[in-house]
Amino acid sequence: MLPSNLPAPVRVLVLIFSVVFLVFTAAYLAYQTPAAACVLEHYSDSPAYNSPINKSESIIDITLHKPDTSHSDTTSLQQVLQFIFNPKKFSLTEPSYIANGTEYKLHGTPLYTKPLGKDICIVDIDTRPYTNAHQVMHAGDFVWNDIDRYSAGMLSHYTYATLHGYDYKFINAANYTDRSPTWIKPSAIAHLLPSYKFVVFLDADAAFNAMHIPLEWLLNYWHISADVAIAMALDPNAPTNYDRLHRLLTNTGFMIVQHNAVAMDMLRAWDECPGETRYPGCAEWKQPRFHEQSAFGNYVRYDYGEWIRELPCDEANGEPEFGECRGVFVSHFWWRTDNVKRYFGMNALQALMGRVQGEMVERREEVVEVQAENVVANG
Ligand SMILES: *[C@@H]1O[C@H](CO)[C@@H](O)[C@H](O)[C@H]1NC(C)=O
Ligand SMILES: *[C@@H]1O[C@H](CO)[C@@H](O)[C@H](O)[C@H]1NC(C)=O
Ligand SMILES: *[C@@H]1O[C@H](CO)[C@@H](O)[C@H](O)[C@H]1NC(C)=O
Numbered sequence: 001m002l003p004s005n006l007p008a009p010v011r012v013l014v015l016i017f018s019v020v021f022l023v024f025t026a027a028y029l030a031y032q033t034p035a036a037a038c039v040l041e042h043y044s045d046s047p048a049y050n051s052p053i054n055k056s057e058s059i060i061d062i063t064l065h066k067p068d069t070s071h072s073d074t075t076s077l078q079q080v081l082q083f084i085f086n087p088k089k090f091s092l093t094e095p096s097y098i099a100n101g102t103e104y105k106l107h108g109t110p111l112y113t114k115p116l117g118k119d120i121c122i123v124d125i126d127t128r129p130y131t132n133a134h135q136v137m138h139a140g141d142f143v144w145n146d147i148d149r150y151s152a153g154m155l156s157h158y159t160y161a162t163l164h165g166y167d168y169k170f171i172n173a174a175n176y177t178d179r180s181p182t183w184i185k186p187s188a189i190a191h192l193l194p195s196y197k198f199v200v201f202l203d204a205d206a207a208f209n210a211m212h213i214p215l216e217w218l219l220n221y222w223h224i225s226a227d228v229a230i231a232m233a234l235d236p237n238a239p240t241n242y243d244r245l246h247r248l249l250t251n252t253g254f255m256i257v258q259h260n261a262v263a264m265d266m267l268r269a270w271d272e273c274p275g276e277t278r279y280p281g282c283a284e285w286k287q288p289r290f291h292e293q294s295a296f297g298n299y300v301r302y303d304y305g306e307w308i309r310e311l312p313c314d315e316a317n318g319e320p321e322f323g324e325c326r327g328v329f330v331s332h333f334w335w336r337t338d339n340v341k342r343y344f345g346m347n348a349l350q351a352l353m354g355r356v357q358g359e360m361v362e363r364r365e366e367v368v369e370v371q372a373e374n375v376v377a378n379g
Contacts, residue, residue: 081163092216112216119197122161150204152341179286186271203253206332229263231256231309233316249297
């Protein structure tokens, strides 16, 4: 939080400068002193903001002070992200969202009218620690241009979680010896689920496309009521995407899992599927594609009927240029994985520059000086 004893114009100024520094670190510019990367951690605690303000001095201080690593001030980061990504304050019960000429409306009484906050956890799951250079958990210099696409995807998830005040976890899971690493999903979600109301998992190449839309709105829109254990998007209509009973598979790249007894039972059944105690034949999916996704589609889902909510492919799968599945709310870039980084970068820069440009226009009269005559005056 910004100290409340500051005059309002100063607080606005601090916010604006933190925004400008965020783009230097988060967008494409290779402005990379370590101090700049710590601006957001630091700015609320700087003595400069608790003492009588000398504006020019305090702004310079932002980049010079050593980072305060004693705690992380996510409230401040949330304010900044809200400022950048959600200028129109899209609410949990906004009647509709319009994208590319299509209106997506809430129907009936909204289920969620209050923020769920830390009852929601956005989770990334991987067997790799992502601590190498150019990866998200690397402690050294951060250069947006160099980070790998999956790290960019994880940064996007953390951004979304922080923007809306949700919890975020990266589960660094143990390796399997006998099956594809993607099999870690059911147990990792089950590990977190007792601590939350909703655990929302995204593959590292999946991301929220409309960052400003809170998950509560999506829960309202998709009507994720108490009798839903898991929600997943359908895959595109293609021969490879059908199960043995010719039913279209759901994609495990985006899952909303709700904490209830059925969900825990379902996750256990899914995790144990290749053991074949409950589902003879399931071991077939230990290694070949689509691994745990095929196991869920071919076996597990047939035991949980209405507890599973299938989301439209167009709304929660694919990407804008894909056609049938444009990923309106949640994109999944399996088609061109690099795009998870490209789109997030584009969206973040667009949102930030939208704010900056908006202010330039607002202050037009102050900013623009019309020079009627192009002469150098004497004196
Ligand atoms: C504010 O700080 C700047 C830079 O340190 C200094 O040049 C200036 O004199 C200070 N102004 C006041 C009013 O203290
Ligand atoms: C799993 O294996 C990968 C290499 O295949 C390794 O990078 C990673 O550290 C391992 N994860 C754990 C948790 O041991
Ligand atoms: C709308 O269409 C444009 C151009 O195809 C695309 O960049 C954008 O992401 C689309 N928006 C949504 C929400 O799908």
